[in-house]
Amino acid sequence: MNRSSTIQYTDAAVIGAGVLGCFAARALTALDIRVAVIEQREDVSTGITRANTGIIYTGCDNRPGSLKAKMCAEANRGFEDLCRDLGVRFSRCGSLMAAFGPRAEKVLYKKLGFGEENGVEGLKILSRKEVLELEPGISADVTAALYAPGTGTVDPWELGIAAFENAKANGAEFYFGREVKHMEREEGGFLLETERETFHARTVINCAGLSSDAVREMLMVPSVRIFPTAADYLVLDDTVNGYVNHVIFHEPEEKGKGLTLVPTVDGNLLVGPTDRDLLSASPGATDREGLKELEELCGKIVPDLPISEQIRNFSAIRPNSYNVTKKDGVWIPTDRSINDFTILSEEGLISLIGIKTPGLSCAAELGKHAAGLAEEYLGHPGPNPCFDPVRKAPPRLHGMQEEDRAALIKKDPDYGRIVCLCGDISYGEVRDAIRRGAVTLDGVKRRAGTGMGRCQGARCIKEIIGMLAKAQSVLPEDVTKDGAGSEILEVQP
Ligand SMILES: Cc1cc2nc3c(=O)[nH]c(=O)nc-3n(C[C@H](O)[C@H](O)[C@H](O)COP(=O)(O)OP(=O)(O)OC[C@H]3O[C@@H](n4cnc5c(N)ncnc54)[C@H](O)[C@@H]3O)c2cc1C
Structure with a gap:
């Protein structure tokens, strides 16, 4: 590959400016080092961070002992502080995981057990009567629900943008419109080639989202690969405000995907996601069947919700990661999708691969974790004496006194x-x-x-x-x- 004549030297190069790359950069700027973030798109928060459910989970969904469980419970406890520092709106609206029969009720008890082991506070199984008192719009067919008062919701873009602005204010250099096309090890670190610059970095933090496996494989033999699937969402107008006041997770009685309803910080209602194959011809498109499925489920779970108040629909891509092995020259999954965060630290190359839910909830923790690995690799450089974790949000007129x-x-x-x-x-x-x-x-x-x-x-x-x-x-x-x-x-x- 032809080398670009423009050369940049940095201590830590972060690949990808999604929410994870921005939080990794923010955490790295707390150290006394140079930080460069290289992003192929023209802006931050345009990948997986662009389209997700925006829920801040409590940790009761994750198997005790997993990295997800530990990080999520910790992240949830500190979310108000994080959002106060970054000037991000956060609504701790609480959630109800609603069951409509015995199979789903069993799941509620399993999650209650997980949550209690993970140190999640305030969890409670509610009877039908208690559910209907809290959320009168839910179908009277509900049999029980797991109440989690700590669940919250944010605008994922706002969170990613706030982390970007704070990282930038603390000295991280952002390079947009640069795809890392080639990477190799060199004396003292790594060489990264983009269309416009060659970067020399002592350590690399790979936060390339859906391409994080491919970026890692520029240097390493495949071990974890992403096999994406897709999701559809509906957005309802703020005229439906008040129909649903908590995040509602519908735990289906039969096998299959349930429904999630999220009262957003903007006052809209988000409905979704489905789980389906990626439409290879147009991966970003919504699927008519998927949207119909959401409408039908809504009619069953919250029967009076005016579903015709839809103002938009959109799709998302899930970065499902699998351990892989080579068979007949092809890398194939060895088992079920990995159900924990995959973070690989390989002699200065730190890769966050296929970070799914609750990656948004844990973005600050994941960023700190990656920065901690980089800090260790770089031989513990001192702290940045000028680091300021506070970012002032711009004025927002709506809702202002x-x-x-x-x-x-x-x-x-x-x-x-x-x-x-x-x-x-x-x-x-x-x-x-x-x-x-x-x-x-x-x-x-x-x-x-x-x-x-x-x-x-x-x-x-x-x-x-x-x-x-x-x-x-x-x-x-x-x-x-x-x-x-x-x-x-x-x-x-
Ligand atoms: C359907 C769905 C719903 C979800 N809901 C929730 C939720 O409710 N709560 C929660 O906690 N989590 C949720 N998540 C998880 C969360 O959204 C993700 O963990 C998080 O957004 C991942 O961010 P990222 O920075 O890894 O990826 P991205 O946002 O995709 O960022 C990666 C960036 O890397 C860039 N890039 C890629 N390759 C290169 C290259 N070669 N050179 C330069 N740049 C490159 C891309 O352009 C992109 O901007 C959900 C995820 C999905 C898919």
Whole structure:
């Protein structure tokens, strides 16, 4: 491969700027070292972090003794502190795992046992009457539920973006639009080749999400591989606010995937996910059958929920990891999907492979864990004396007290003009999103929340495209929805 003439030296190179890469970078900047994050896309939080359920789990789903169980229970306990430091909205709404018969009830007791062993507080099995008192919208066919008051929900983008901004403020250098295409060991570390730069790093933290196995295999023989499957979700308008007040996990009576309902921090209701094969022709597409399945299940679990209040649907990709062995020249899985976090530390190459649920809940813990392995490998460099874990969130007008809003607008009139009518989002907030790194329409959406309401951007898209074009000194037709190939405007000949 041709070497790029631009050379960067760093102590730690993080590959991938999803939520895990950003938290790994944040934890690494607490050390007195140089940190570079290399991301193939134009922005953070565009991979698995883009599409998931956004639940902060308690740890009662994980087998005692596993890394997942330990990290999740710990992460959950500290989540308010993390979100306060990072200026991220977090709702500890609690959850009900609802059973509709004896098979599912057994699962509730199993999870209660797991939770108690994992030190999760407040767990309780509720009777039908108690469930209906807490969540009157649930079908009266419910027989029992496991109540977990510690379950919460966040906006996954907000969490990833906050970690990115904090890592950047603490000195991490982010290189977007650079795919690591080649990696080799060299004297004292690693050489990483991208289209634009060659990086020399003493240690590498591989947080490449769906490609984390392939990135590891640039240097190592395969041992764990990702075999992805897909998921579908529905988003209901905030007009359904109040129908469901807790996260509801429906534990199915027959084998198969249950349903999860999440009252989001934005006031919408998220319904999903399904579990199905990836549509190889268009991996990012939703599946009509999957969406129908969700609607039907909703009708059974929360019968009066106005399911027609859908404003969007989307799909996600699950990075299922398996131990592999070679048979007839092909790497095949040896057993069932690995049910724990896979973190491999191989002489300075630290790989987080196929991190599934509860990876979002544990992102800060996983980041610290990876940084700890890097610290050890680098011979315990000292702490960064300037490290500050606090990130100030930009103003969010929606929900702000009237007097605070008036004071803000007086200071900066850009906050006084509403651009996104559905979300009550001002010109000033879109401007801030662009200044903070949004380069696409979805980048603005992930930061400011535009285009997430009932009109899905129909009324604000034109103005935001104009703002993005101006900020990047490009033509409006060059502005994309979500990266290369998703241009929005067509130029008429
Ligand atoms: C359907 C679903 C639902 C989930 N729900 C929950 C939940 O409710 N709660 C919870 O705790 N967890 C949940 N999770 C898990 C959580 O979403 C993931 O653990 C987490 O988002 C993984 O983030 P990541 O940083 O590893 O991956 P990503 O976000 O995919 O980031 C990886 C990044 O690496 C970049 N990259 C890849 N290859 C290269 C390369 N060669 N060079 C440079 N860059 C590269 C990619 O562009 C990408 O940006 C869910 C996951 C799924 C799939």
